[in-house]
Amino acid sequence: MLWGEYLARDRRRSVHTIRAYRATAERLTAFLQAHWGERVDRAALAHVTASDLRAYLADRREHGLGNASAARELSAVRGFLAWANADAAQPRMRGPRVKAGVPRPVSPADALALADEVADDAAEPWIGARDWAVLLLLYGAGLRIGEAVTLAGDILPLGETIRVTGKRAKTRIVPLLPQVRAAIEAYVAQTPWPVSRDEPLFRGAKGGPLSPVMIRRTVQAVRVRLGLGDRTTPHALRHSFATHLLGRGADLRALQELLGHASLSSTQVYTQVDAAHLMDVYRNAHPHG
Numbered sequence: 001m002l003w004g005e006y007l008a009r010d011r012r013r014s015v016h017t018i019r020a021y022r023a024t025a026e027r028l029t030a031f032l033q034a035h036w037g038e039r040v041d042r043a044a045l046a047h048v049t050a051s052d053l054r055a056y057l058a059d060r061r062e063h064g065l066g067n068a069s070a071a072r073e074l075s076a077v078r079g080f081l082a083w084a085n086a087d088a089a090q091p092r093m094r095g096p097r098v099k100a101g102v103p104r105p106v107s108p109a110d111a112l113a114l115a116d117e118v119a120d121d122a123a124e125p126w127i128g129a130r131d132w133a134v135l136l137l138l139y140g141a142g143l144r145i146g147e148a149v150t151l152a153g154d155i156l157p158l159g160e161t162i163r164v165t166g167k168r169a170k171t172r173i174v175p176l177l178p179q180v181r182a183a184i185e186a187y188v189a190q191t192p193w194p195v196s197r198d199e200p201l202f203r204g205a206k207g208g209p210l211s212p213v214m215i216r217r218t219v220q221a222v223r224v225r226l227g228l229g230d231r232t233t234p235h236a237l238r239h240s241f242a243t244h245l246l247g248r249g250a251d252l253r254a255l256q257e258l259l260g261h262a263s264l265s266s267t268q269v270y271t272q273v274d275a276a277h278l279m280d281v282y283r284n285a286h287p288h289g
Contacts, residue, residue, distance in 0.1 A: 003021070003022060003025050003080060003084075004018050004021075004022045007021055007022075012124075012125055013120060013128075015186075017116060017119065017120045017128070020076070020116060021076045024076040024077060025076070025077075025080045027060070028056060028077055028080065031055075031056050031059060032048070032056075035056075042084050042085070043085070045081055045084040045085060046084070046085035048081055048091055050092055050093040052091070053074070053077065053093050056077070057070055057074065060073060064109070065109070066107050066109050066110045066113075067110070067226070067227045067228070068106075068107075068109070068110035068113045068223075068226035068227060068228050069109045069112075069113040070227075071113075071225060071226040071227045072113045072116065072117055072226060074093070075117075075225065106139075106232055106236055106237060106240040107240075108240075110226070111135075111139045111237055111240055112139075113226060114135070114219065114222060114223065114228065114232065115131075115132055115136060116132070117222045117225065117226060118131045118132070118135060118215075118219060118222050119131050119132040119135075121218060121221070122218075123205070124205075125190060126187070126190035126191050129183070129186050129187040129190045129191075130191065130202055130203070130210070131218060132183050132186075132187070133180075133183040133184045133187040133202070134148050134149065134202060134210070134215055135219075135237060136180045136183045137151075137180060137184075138235075138237035138238050138241070139238070139240060139241050140177045140241065141174050141175070141176060141177070141180055141241070142238050142241040142242060143164060143174065143238065144166065144235070144238060145215060145216070145234040145235060146212055147164050147165065147166055148202070149200065149209065149210045149211070149212050150165070150200060150209075151164070151200070151201045151202065152197065152198060152199060152200060152201055153195040153196050153197045153198070153200075155201065156188065156197075158176060158181045158184060158185065159176075160176060161173050161174060161175050161176060162174055162176060184201075191203060193207050215234055216233065216234055219232070219234055220233075
């Protein structure tokens, strides 16, 4: 509770970041109690070693934690330990690294970790809520970054779908997941700028239209800390949206409509990406792979 209060009061972290960091602190404390076989209090946290953290991350990886999520988890752990005992020497440990190779879609966990870290980096809570909402529109609704930042206030109040204007002024209807709707509504509730039906919904720090360049820059800065490759861009989240839908059985024609592609050939590239992913699974799982 004190850790959460510190994050809200002194660090001005967003609600979802506080929730995630508190969950990490609770997981670490529970792990250490089992690992050490004794009660863990604030003083005991001063004695956490790099070996303890490696064991903790190994345990988390057994629960499916990806590289980006592991890097964010380690960042939260370091912050928690530094807060608990500011004068204690902190364990030195490198974050996870990603092997170079063929680009792959960002996993759901890593996509959320990326959005979470970008929001956490924001100078103001409302900017963090804005960036979180924009990135969820890319990953959760498949929008292009240019489409997301040019959405106007006339999409409010939100329903189950929104009308998006894409390339060549072509419009399409895009469904909104509850999490995406909630993210947009949280931003609207916090933005200091008036929301007008004929003005851009997402504003820059000084009130002007939000530039896609700002989102690209923040993603670029964060992906290094999370150990994600240089091809992890805002547009990669849209690719991941498409690949994950296709992998779960989405119809190619329906996917074409969701993405706003003029031709089916543009959408068919995702069948190749998904096939590459299936080959990876096959090679890793097959006894003669």
